[in-house]
Amino acid sequence: MMDIEQFRKAGYEAIDRICDFYYRLEQKNVVADVEPGYLQNLLPAQAPEDGEDFKIIADEYQRLIVPGLTLWQHPSFFAYFPTACTFEGMLADLYASSACNPGFNWICSPACTELEVVVCDWAAKLLGLDKAFWNESKTGGGVIQTTASDSVLVATVAARSRYIRANPDADLSKLVIYVSSQTHSAGAKAALILGLTNRILDVTLDDNLALRGSTLRAALEEDMAAGKHPFILIATVGTTSTGAIDKLPEIFEVANDFPSLWVHIDAAWAGLSLVCPENRELCYLDRINKSATSFCTNFHKWGLTNFDCSVLWVRNRIDLTEALDITPTFLRSKHGDAGTVIDYRNWHLGLGRRFRSLKLWFVLRSYGVRGFQSYIRKGINLNRKFASLVRSSSEIALVTQPSLALSVFHVNAPMDAQDSISAQNSLTTAVYESLSARKDIQLTQTSVQGLTCIRFAVGAARTEERHIEKAFAIILEETKSAIRVFKMKGAP
Ligand SMILES: *Cc1c(COP(=O)(O)O)cnc(C)c1O
Numbered sequence: 254m255m256d257i258e259q260f261r262k263a264g265y266e267a268i269d270r271i272c273d274f275y276y277r278l279e280q281k282n283v284v285a286d287v288e289p290g291y292l293q294n295l296l297p298a299q300a301p302e303d304g305e306d307f308k309i310i311a312d313e314y315q316r317l318i319v320p321g322l323t324l325w326q327h328p329s330f331f332a333y334f335p336t337a338c339t340f341e342g343m344l345a346d347l348y349a350s351s352a353c354n355p356g357f358n359w360i361c362s363p364a365c366t367e368l369e370v371v372v373c374d375w376a377a378k379l380l381g382l383d384k385a386f387w388n389e390s391k392t393g394g395g396v397i398q399t400t401a402s403d404s405v406l407v408a409t410v411a412a413r414s415r416y417i418r419a420n421p422d423a424d425l426s427k428l429v430i431y432v433s434s435q436t437h438s439a440g441a442k443a444a445l446i447l448g449l450t451n452r453i454l455d456v457t458l459d460d461n462l463a464l465r466g467s468t469l470r471a472a473l474e475e476d477m478a479a480g481k482h483p484f485i486l487i488a489t490v491g492t493t494s495t496g497a498i499d500k501l502p503e504i505f506e507v508a509n510d511f512p513s514l515w516v517h518i519d520a521a522w523a524g525l526s527l528v529c530p531e532n533r534e535l536c537y538l539d540r541i542n543k544s545a546t547s548f549c550t551n552f553h554k555w556g557l558t559n560f561d562c563s564v565l566w567v568r569n570r571i572d573l574t575e576a577l578d579i580t581p582t583f584l585r586s587k588h589g590d591a592g593t594v595i596d597y598r599n600w601h602l603g604l605g606r607r608f609r610s611l612k613l614w615f616v617l618r619s620y621g622v623r624g625f626q627s628y629i630r631k632g633i634n635l636n637r638k639f640a641s642l643v644r645s646s647s648e649i650a651l652v653t654q655p656s657l658a659l660s661v662f663h664v665n666a667p668m669d670a671q672d673s674i675s676a677q678n679s680l681t682t683a684v685y686e687s688l689s690a691r692k693d694i695q696l697t698q699t700s701v702q703g704l705t706c707i708r709f710a711v712g713a714a715r716t717e718e719r720h721i722e723k724a725f726a727i728i729l730e731e732t733k734s735a736i737r738v739f740k741m742k743g744a745p
Pocket of ligand 1: 334399400401402403437439489491492493519520521522551563
């Protein structure tokens, strides 16, 4: 067991090793070069009988664990959505864990709650969210959840509870959650967890995969006529697959006619683009401000804050507390009873919660609004660069319009291919497989209305133009070789 002085020494050493890791980041592979089960073979089957020296433990972290890490901070990481993290965030996590407490009530550690109240407002103002969503408003407010999936679940639970309070006789089995075919699986998961029906609304490539108001209206009317109870729509600003932005002006016009429908805006990734005023119209910020019931964005994706930090804002905090407030005697406190403080345990699913506001505070202060803006603009500009390289090539093509820092492309079928869609799909699959076999770059695949596609997501903090050029060159090289094989064999 470590004493304070041993901690000091091991702590300095840990920071040194982390710095070395970051200095060498670019020379390393993006993807871990290990096989499934690699670690089980290297570790004993149980914890040691007697405690071990920390030096050995730290060395084994270096030797056994680090090689099994996928380097999400690598400048050639273009998969999923990069989770840009910062040294400020790492230090905050260190301090937060030194103040270790479960944070469920204000009195658990007043600073933890109070800082969260303040930084959620800072974050709301950074994004241009209306004051209805600020904690300052005392009616709405923001809370840090673990993930955007938790935020969807919390919004759905709150919406269900609000609906049942207003319609006490409603048959619970007839409640319906609305999502589009592009909504993150968090929507389906919320339905699964709550045992509710999930109605999936169609979108088209002509609409760039955005949900339309008319589609929503037709479904709501049909379900109402069938005696069902629509109670929440999960709309998306920046879908995971292609970055599609649902047509919020149309959607809110429809929602006006269905006042009991909760509209949650899942902007897990694209929400951060709102820090730049030039993206606000594209993301319909005005409409969100005027009408959204809740809004969520992940600072742990494009927001420079170490995982996890998903901020959920609601227009009416009472919707959360009415749904989630259980206060047994042992959790009662003078301040909670008096209603003078926020007890965040009533704003999320669990009881205990980590001190996550500290990292958001460190990062927001260290970068400032301008720092955030230039980082977001850099990502968007790098993606523009990638998209223009794709447009200049005859071998690959964009499938949807590039969205902020995300492009989706596939391989063009050779002119003489008979069934061009199936040729395109098998070529794209072949290219994706060869890209996946490489360790020096990482991308993810997706499927868009039957088309096999590859996603290119910019956002790692260290990605520069040369990494974009290199990535494009690798993609092109793999594509050309897949096309050669295709032409030789008639199929890849
Ligand atoms: C990434 C993502 C999610 C899920 O994020 P978690 O925080 O991992 O739950 C949800 N919605 C969208 C649009 C996303 O891009």
